[in-house]
Amino acid sequence: MFEKYTAPTQGEKIAIENGKLQVPNNPIIPFIEGDGTGPDIWNASVRVFDAAVQKAYNGEKKIEWFEVLAGEKAFNQTGEWLPNDTLTAFREYLVGIKGPLTTPVGGGIRSLNVALRQELDLFACVRPVRYFNGVPSPVKHPELVDMVIFRENSEDIYAGIEYAEGTPEVKKVIDFLRNELAVKKIRFPETSGIGIKPVSKEGTERLVRSALDYAIAQNRKSLTLVHKGNIMKFTEGAFKTWGYEVAEREYADKVFTWAQYDRIKDAEGTDAANKAQAAAEAAGKIIVKDVIADAFLQQILTRPAEYDVIATLNLNGDYISDALAAQVGGIGIAPGANINYVTGHAVFEATHGTAPKYANLDKVNPGSVILSGVMMLEFLGWQEAADSIVAALEKAIDQKTVTYDFARLMEGANEVKCSEFADAIIKNL
Numbered sequence: 001m002f003e004k005y006t007a008p009t010q011g012e013k014i015a016i017e018n019g020k021l022q023v024p025n026n027p028i029i030p031f032i033e034g035d036g037t038g039p040d041i042w043n044a045s046v047r048v049f050d051a052a053v054q055k056a057y058n059g060e061k062k063i064e065w066f067e068v069l070a071g072e073k074a075f076n077q078t079g080e081w082l083p084n085d086t087l088t089a090f091r092e093y094l095v096g097i098k099g100p101l102t103t104p105v106g107g108g109i110r111s112l113n114v115a116l117r118q119e120l121d122l123f124a125c126v127r128p129v130r131y132f133n134g135v136p137s138p139v140k141h142p143e144l145v146d147m148v149i150f151r152e153n154s155e156d157i158y159a160g161i162e163y164a165e166g167t168p169e170v171k172k173v174i175d176f177l178r179n180e181l182a183v184k185k186i187r188f189p190e191t192s193g194i195g196i197k198p199v200s201k202e203g204t205e206r207l208v209r210s211a212l213d214y215a216i217a218q219n220r221k222s223l224t225l226v227h228k229g230n231i232m233k234f235t236e237g238a239f240k241t242w243g244y245e246v247a248e249r250e251y252a253d254k255v256f257t258w259a260q261y262d263r264i265k266d267a268e269g270t271d272a273a274n275k276a277q278a279a280a281e282a283a284g285k286i287i288v289k290d291v292i293a294d295a296f297l298q299q300i301l302t303r304p305a306e307y308d309v310i311a312t313l314n315l316n317g318d319y320i321s322d323a324l325a326a327q328v329g330g331i332g333i334a335p336g337a338n339i340n341y342v343t344g345h346a347v348f349e350a351t352h353g354t355a356p357k358y359a360n361l362d363k364v365n366p367g368s369v370i371l372s373g374v375m376m377l378e379f380l381g382w383q384e385a386a387d388s389i390v391a392a393l394e395k396a397i398d399q400k401t402v403t404y405d406f407a408r409l410m411e412g413a414n415e416v417k418c419s420e421f422a423d424a425i426i427k428n429l
């Protein structure tokens with residue numbers, strides 16, 4: 001199966017049958033340690049996962065960790081940034097977890113994170129954002145934020161289809177646009193780089209379906225499509241249209257959309273539309289609405305309680321995840337998952353990056369990877385272990401035992417190292 005890696009001799013594979021994950025008691029789970037602060041964070045996090053699983057199941061369940069390489073560690077050991085064996089491992093074992101990986105700006109390798117998502121077709125980047133009591137926040141009411149971002153993870157300007165200024169390729173693209181499509185709007189054609197933004201109906205529909213399935217399963221109140229469709233009509237605007245269409249077509253008995261509202265308003269007036277929406281809410285239907293991305297970024301500060309599950313495009317989702325994470329106390333406790341809900345493939349990872357200035361200082365908050373692991377345990381159906389980690393982390397924060405990022409904004413904090421924060425959680429399990 002592997003070119004260079006040796007498969008673990010202990011443990012069994014997670015499988016998927018009829019769309020349902022089959023999880024053995026000793027699943028093999030591949031992990032990437034990550035670059036920069038990745039090793040510090042991983043070493044802290046894995047101890048928490050193992051301790052929680054041991055305690056929750058009295059030793060009946062145990063994860064067989066399988067280290068796979070990517071990023072600087074992979075390059076130093078194998079000469080490759082993302083070895084084929086790593087992709088094979090994630091394909092074979094279905095569920096994995098990773099630390100952050102470095103992507104240089106402006107040149108060099110393209111994002112390994114994006115490559116992993118594309119290669120495994122992990123089309124939904126799921127990032128829940130909630131407030132933990134006691135976490136210092138820059139806003140007055142961080143507790144009003146309780147959102148789950150479903151970020152499209154395979155398309156958009158993020159796909160990396162770009163042509164650099166001054167190359168024969170960019171000249172070809174620009175000549176094509178100007179000569180074949182009569183494009184006159186490229187302001188400086190001789191000195192432009194060009195990026196392409198693919199957004200498809202299929203890609204939008206599978207993302208919105210996943211977000212709606214989640215909203216229904218979790219009894220959430222609304223799903224908001226966040227887009228910049230007034231300006232980018234055939235990509236972001238189409239995302240909105242296709243999102244409403246798939247919601248109405250496939251979830252007719254479970255949703256009420258603002259598109260429906262508008263149709264009722266046009267035919268019967270505002271009162272009738274308001275009544276229809278109120279009746280849908282009373283019946284527990286999910287309200288599917290939309291908002292333009294820039295307005296959304298101000299409304300999450302001014303009216304966060306109005307937003308619940310979010311479905312958005314790749315780049316918007318990237319910005320929104322960091323902005324919302326900051327609102328509830330920072331990127332240090334912002335978890336995430338990259339999931340293909342059809343094949344069952346999933347790679348869990350924090351929202352933050354490698355924070356290189358803190359590398360090897362045993363300093364940063366491991367909370368984002370720990371909570372990404374909680375999402376992974378939930379995905380496996382190991383809810384008891386997941387819940388025990390959340391409770392223990394909440395207790396550590398309550399005790400004001402926190403890493404530098406919280407300590408600098410908290411009065412009376414007991415500032416601890418990355419590894420010591422993990423110790424505090426383990427003690428509280």
Ligand SMILES: NC(=O)C1=CN([C@@H]2O[C@H](COP(=O)(O)OP(=O)(O)OC[C@H]3O[C@@H](n4cnc5c(N)ncnc54)[C@H](OP(=O)(O)O)[C@@H]3O)[C@@H](O)[C@H]2O)C=CC1
Pocket residue numbers: 037099100101102103104113331332349350351352353354355356364365366367368405
């Ligand atoms: N999925 C992935 O692997 C991702 C990778 N990246 C990559 O990471 C690299 C660095 O990116 P950069 O833009 O600096 O963003 P980072 O998220 O790595 O760091 C930005 C700032 O966020 C804070 N921060 C990050 N991680 C933690 C943590 N665990 N605990 C507490 N605070 C934290 C720090 O704030 P402060 O300075 O205030 O202490 C840090 O300086 C780039 O190469 C980028 O491409 C970026 C995002 C995701």
Ligand SMILES: O=C(O)CCC(=O)C(=O)O
Pocket residue numbers: 101102103111112113114318321351
């Ligand atoms: O791949 C990267 O380097 C950055 C990705 C990122 O910021 C994200 O997915 O949130």
Ligand SMILES: [Mg+2]
Pocket residue numbers: 318319321322351
């Ligand atoms: Mg990001």
